[in-house]
Amino acid sequence: MSDIRTFQYFANNQWHDPADGGWFDSENPANGEVWARVPDCRQADVDRGVAAAREAFCDGPWGRMLPAERGRVLRRIGDVISKFAERLGAIETQDNGKLPQMITPGLREGQWLVDSWHYYAGMCDKFEGRVIPAEAPDMHNYMKWEPFGVVAQILPWNSPLGTLIWKLAPCLAAGNTVVMKPSEHSSCSTLELMDVLLEADLPPGVLNVVTGFGSTTGEPLIDHKDVRMASFTGGTAGGRAAAAVASRQVKPIIMELGGKSPQIVLPDADLELAVNGVAAGIFPPGGQSCISGSRLLVHRSVVEEFSHRLVDVVKKAKVGEPNDPTTQIGPMANGPHYRNVLDRIAAADDAGHKLLLDGRTACRDKGYYIGPTIFADVPNNADLAQNEVFGPVASIEAFDDQAEAVRIANDSIYGLAAGIWSRDVTSAMRMADRIEAGTVYINNYFNAATQSPVGGYKQSGYGRENGWEGMRCFMQTKSVWLATDPHQPDPFG
Incomplete structure (x- = not known):
């Protein structure tokens, strides 16, 4: 004591x-x-x-x-x-x-x-x-x-x-x-x-x-x-x-x-840049950020390659004790939240979503550790796509054109942040104008500055x-x- x-x-x-x-x-x-x-x-x-x-x-x-x-x-x-x-x-x-x-x-x-x-x-x-x-x-x-x-x-x-x-x-x-x-x-x-x-x-x-x-x-x-x-x-x-x-x-x-922020990967995106940026926008804080870009909308022509690349990048992350200098992802912040995230992963698995990477393998006897978890083929009306997990959990859904991507992105009660990945900056800026979110990132994610306002749309x-x-x-x-x-x-x- x-x-x-x-x-x-x-x-x-x-x-x-x-x-x-x-x-x-x-x-x-x-x-x-x-x-x-x-x-x-x-x-x-x-x-x-x-x-x-x-x-x-x-x-x-x-x-x-x-x-x-x-x-x-x-x-x-x-x-x-x-x-x-x-x-x-x-x-x-x-x-x-x-x-x-x-x-x-x-x-x-x-x-x-x-x-x-x-x-x-x-x-x-x-x-x-x-x-x-x-x-x-x-x-x-x-x-x-x-x-x-x-x-x-x-x-x-x-x-x-x-x-x-x-x-x-x-x-x-x-x-x-x-x-x-x-x-x-x-x-x-x-x-x-x-x-x-x-x-x-x-x-x-x-x-x-x-x-x-x-x-x-x-x-x-x-x-x-x-x-x-x-x-x-x-x-x-x-x-x-x-x-x-x-x-x-x-x-x-x-x-x-809260937020359930979409990241939109267009067919002309630099996939290496997009994969690294998407991963950085979710996993380093264990998904424990209100602007975590965990709802991934990827053009159907590149969704398979993007998914494979994302898994290859993310599975290398070291989950461990926060004071270990080699740790890249620390624990969930508290016990009740840890158990809730595990329940949400189990529910998504039971719902039949395709599990590409299972972070439950990082769980330990002591401490609240969960590794990066990625689900594919998650429709936007699914619980995993609509409700905030606040953990290292990403969902992937394919889309066919920009109009559909915008519709899916805006089909949410939330509007905190969004990301767009494209080589066509002019097109991306036009898309940003149609996204219902307080912050929109183009070819980057998770940046902030004292001078730049932060806040949400909708709920x-x-x-x-x-x-x-x-x-x-x-x-x-x-x-x-x-x-x-x-x-x-x-x-x-």
């Missing part, structure tokens, strides 16, 4: 035990063993976090801070995170199995952990109001941007630090204060980040973290009377529930939800993260009318 680390929750720059003394365990997905205890926060703990955030916004220095001053704080946060990146990455690896090389600055989301803060530090004083030429004599009308106040942020388990910073940096740049609730499956890296950020000299109450479960922590947080808006990343079912809670008090909420959510749009979502507009020559005639004279 002495090897198990106990975390506390974070409010008003202080650490607290849960008010009712409840805790829950966090498992290391590499071996399935409990390594940490996390507070099971309830209403009293949520109240403490929200009260701290409200005081910081209404009465503390944060609410009175000039935008340029906020920018200096955000830049300092980025510098501190860069200094402690390896420490943060080690905790995230232990808590959800993410490979360390995916978190280290300079690679993938690791660089975003720093760059986002520096980008939004520069954005703090760039939101300018405007004068509106209202057709009213002796009136001056202007518009200004303002923060909402206290913002609730609900985080997913697959990329806690990356998702958190995508939300947190623009939200603070806009002038809000925040109470975060990380997933019960991966809370520890968020709590560790708060400990790191104490070195950044943030005013008390600007950042707060309560941990626990959706119904007993997340719902009371979104529903709290002093929370003015919310941001949610997670599954579509969870997003529907969060939106319903927010609607009780007519609170705005931005959501990035993949609404609102945007990253870029100007990401900061705008955390702000509201105010219109002010000033009488330059005050006079008011008697309205009844």
